[in-house]
Amino acid sequence: MEELKRTPLREVYEQYGGKVVEFAGYELPTQFKGFLHEHHTVRERAGLFDVSHMGEVTVKGKDAKKFVQYLVTNDINTLNNNCVLYTFMCKEDGGVVDDLLVYKFDEDDFFLVINASNKDKDVKWIMDHKGDFDIEIIDVSQNIAQLAFQGPMAEEILQKIVDINLQEINFFQLRRNVLVNGKKCLVSRTGYTGEDGFEIYCDPQDAKELWNAILKAGEKEGAEPIGLGARDTLRFEACLPLYGNEMDESITPLEMGFGFFVKLKVEEDFIGKDALKKQKAEGITRKLVGFELLDKGVPRHGYEVVKDGKVIGHVTTGYKSPTLNKPIGLALVEEQYAKIGTEFNIKVRNKELKAIAIDKRFYTKKTKSK
Structure with a gap:
């Protein structure tokens, strides 16, 4: 080991x-x-x-901005110096490689903060897509x-x-x-x-x-x-997603309800853009939804979501919320069951407990946003 x-x-x-x-x-x-x-x-x-334990990668050089734009789903053109952008790296089919923060120091100097659980995979993904871009990529996590x-x-x-x-x-x-x-x-x-x-x-x-x-x-x-x-x-x-729960390589940002961070109208291509444009045009078939458990119990990651005897999805995260003092969760379900107010059941062990779809923004953020 x-x-x-x-x-x-x-x-x-x-x-x-x-x-x-x-x-x-x-x-x-x-x-x-x-x-x-x-x-x-x-x-x-x-x-x-x-x-x-988080990972950090620097991207420097003449094509740094162009490369980061190609790598992620958000629009780097909107990012001023000394500002930060939340975004996703996606596979060609639109599945999420990881979410990350992009720090812009200058047009030729970027700093990427990646998740610890995906650090090695993410660094390899970034390195593997360097192509002909005139840049230097360095994993600085240990420093x-x-x-x-x-x-x-x-x-x-x-x-x-x-x-x-x-x-x-x-x-x-x-x-x-x-x-x-x-x-x-x-x-x-x-x-x-x-x-x-x-x-x-x-x-x-x-x-x-x-x-x-x-x-x-x-x-x-x-x-x-x-x-x-x-x-x-x-x-x-605060409905901030976790890799392996709300997102992974089989889930797209659009299915997560995070389309705001996917800029399909940018002129430049990015990895996964075509697949995500197609998915948006055709309509998503499943969606991340918030829910409240109405029966006594606690929902957990992986529990099945059931409607009329049919499995329609699974819980991605569930807890008895310390702030709200009630059992709530996030679930990825078939799109037709994601409307707020829809009732379904959560299978807890061998028992089905009643739940209702609610706004997934359980808690109002108090971040400084002036």
């Missing part, structure tokens, strides 16, 4: 009571004081995540540690230890060479929780000092470390 990898913050987990599990080939904390407590900490105050500081009090706390006015960074914008507790970092107003917050990219050797400095700065406000358990419930409530 391959030895599990460790982030630069591995040795601080136990210090804060972290319970370690295997995730994406890494030893990572699933929780510290308990995922429910941590979930509410992020919703109400601020929480700090170690996300150093970067990443912290995410999320919650309504994140700005107020982080402001104490940075050398810039954080209010000048709007949602999906970035600043480079920011001094965080005296250490040079890239800071972006991004995150995976539905709350305002920041992602901080730093030198791995500075990660522990920054981790401790941020928690110390937020001691009075009740900032705490957060594990993977709360990270999943937080992103789910």
